[in-house]
Amino acid sequence: MADSNTASQPSTRFVSRVWRSIFRRPLVPRSDRERKLMVLDSLILHIHPSTVPEKTLQLSLTWGLGGMAAILMTILLVTGVMLMFAYTPSPAQAYNDILNLQTNVWFGQLVRNLHHWSGNAMLVVAFLHMLRVFFTGGFREPRQFNWIVGITLLLLTVGANFTGYLLPWDQLAYWAVTVGTGLVEYIPLVGKWIQTVILGGPEVGAATLLNFYGLHIALIPIAMLSLMSYHFWRIRKDGGVVIPRVPDEPGEQKVSRVTTIPHLVLRELVVALVLIAAILLFSMAVNAPLEELANPDVSPNPAKAPWYFLGIQELLLHFHPLVAALVIPTLTLGALILLPYFDADLDSVGVWFRSYKGRRMALEAAMIGLVGTPLLVLADEFVIDFVGWLPSLPTLVSNGLVPLAMVLLLLIGFYDWMKKRFAATNCETVQATFVLLLTAFIVLTIVGIWFRGPGMALMWPWDVSSAVVGH
Ligand code: HEM
Known part of the structure; x- marks a missing residue:
């Protein structure tokens, strides 16, 4: 094979040499270069198994x-x-x-x-x-x-x-x-x-x-x-x-x-x-x-946290701070850690979205999150007023535990509704609920980054005149 290369173009010879050095390694190194390649191979095989x-x-x-x-x-x-x-x-x-x-x-x-x-x-x-x-x-x-x-x-x-x-x-x-x-x-x-x-x-x-x-x-x-x-x-x-x-x-x-x-x-x-x-x-x-x-x-006005915390900063505008900054992040982290125990179905490992049905449910959950989250943000901004409606309760309850309980009830209702409607397995429904929460979190982060202006009031992203720096 080496001899047939002598008559070929320099570029073909180069490709052929690279090809041989990668694919046709000798078992025993015959030169310093081959020895170095073998060391490189063994370095790679410290991280990877020899076959996959x-x-x-x-x-x-x-x-x-x-x-x-x-x-x-x-x-x-x-x-x-x-x-x-x-x-x-x-x-x-x-x-x-x-x-x-x-x-x-x-x-x-x-x-x-x-x-x-x-x-x-x-x-x-x-x-x-x-x-x-x-x-x-x-x-x-x-x-x-x-x-x-x-x-x-x-x-x-x-x-x-x-x-x-x-x-x-x-x-x-x-x-x-x-x-x-x-x-x-x-x-x-x-x-x-x-x-x-x-x-x-x-x-x-x-x-x-x-x-x-x-x-x-x-x-x-x-x-x-x-x-x-x-x-x-x-x-x-x-x-x-x-x-x-x-x-x-x-x-x-x-x-x-x-x-x-x-x-x-x-x-x-x-x-x-x-x-x-x-x-x-x-x-x-x-x-x-x-x-x-x-x-x-x-x-500056608005004073915002780094973009990856803006989902949480947005939650602070809707829930009591204890619920927004501690209870919800802790519940989310706990749910993520416990996930392998809620969803242990080994038959669908390695299959994206669990199944065809799982994919359709995930898509529907994403759509609901995409439309529902901005609607809830607007409703809370202009209509809902738990503190005014429940004046005798401490704000931790009226503006924290009550809205949290309502969100959890909505989630349980969503889980039950999806499971029945699609006659789905637990793992497909857990995935759909996860997608709903994930979409909500992404939408809240986007609202926090682009739709909040001075005083954290809602604004259009292109309304730059309101995004001034104040004192
Ligand atoms: C931040 C640094 C991280 C690095 C450098 C890293 C690196 C990797 C690599 C190279 C793989 C092999 C497959 C692939 O390339 O996708 C892998 C697999 C895996 N990673 Fe990560 N990872 C990181 C973070 C995470 C996170 C945030 C999670 C989940 C919360 C995670 C969970 C896993 C699991 C369970 C596997 C094995 C299952 C599988 O590959 O299918 N890793 N990781």
């Missing part, structure tokens, strides 16, 4: 989202270390360091943009990865513990983004963190104390910046890297990524397997390169935001 089910190669099974989160983490670590060379975590220095980085340091603006957009992208990608695992039933036995590890990773990703938000020490950072940490205050008895510990004092200041810096550059990344290693190890231990089950009956076709190198690794390489190219292009085109220097005396 052929179905795993199908992009639409996972969309490569977990791998993308890992790539983004790598970009964040590399750019983060670069940024540390140009940054001092003190209120007197931080903002000027960022300005200096953007104007005087070679590629400083690009490195900052890459770090900023990769952080945001990682939140979105990790969230989508969680949805993928949910919709393909990847949280069920034996993967239920890795599901909890994943939830912790998602919370840490939120923590990493939030602590990084403060570091530029501009108006956006200062007030978003003031509002974001204000949510903690609503926890009964210990809320104020926790808030003071996080802030390192009564309000956002030098101690907060130092606390957030330590969490952002050391504690959270170390926790994430350790958990990620464990997450990857567990994936192997649990038999790899979920694929549709093959019945154990005799005579049934066995799962067909392919070698990890080159089949899986090549696909991972393509996903990684496309992602890196996309994030690089985006970072070249769009700068990370930077407003004026933080000023504790001038608060």
